[in-house]
Amino acid sequence: MQTKKIRRVLLMAAAGSALIAALFGTSVARAEAPNAVVIKNFMFSPMELTVKAGSTVTWKNLDGEPHTVVNDAGMFRSAALDQNDTYQFRFDKPGVYKVFCGIHPNMKETITVQ
CATH class of the missing domain: 4.10.910 (30s ribosomal protein s13; domain 2)
Known part of the structure; x- marks a missing residue:
């Protein structure tokens, strides 16, 4: 039963x-998927992500418009990501990383590395 x-x-x-x-x-x-960020509806989701040092974060653009993944301190910058394109970055050092879209700067997120 x-x-x-x-x-x-x-x-x-x-x-x-x-x-x-x-x-x-x-x-x-x-x-x-662990350490994955989806770009959809002109937003990063999740808008806040915590990962361990040494982790790789993958961003995937699901919008029909291109987006970029840019760190405000200049540590990394993706090329324009078309729909279904991905970008990866390995975070080796602990800290708080501010990320935004270089094309649409109002799109923001925070990656915290422990």
Whole structure:
């Protein structure tokens, strides 16, 4: 009896994930990717991210407009990212890193490296 209930709950969860992916055009796996930032609707998501020193952060542009990933201290700057393009940067030193889009400077985020 218990196995049937568990199986039913798992099937409902899987169906819910598939529905969410279909409605929002994204996969649950992508949303759960570690150290990933999505650029969508002219926003970085998440707007605040904490990672460990030595971690690589990956940004992916899902907008139809190009965006860049720029550190305000000049440590890194991506080329213009078209839709579905990605950019990666490895954060080796602890600190707080302010990031913005060089094309749309009102788009901002903070990466905290511990």
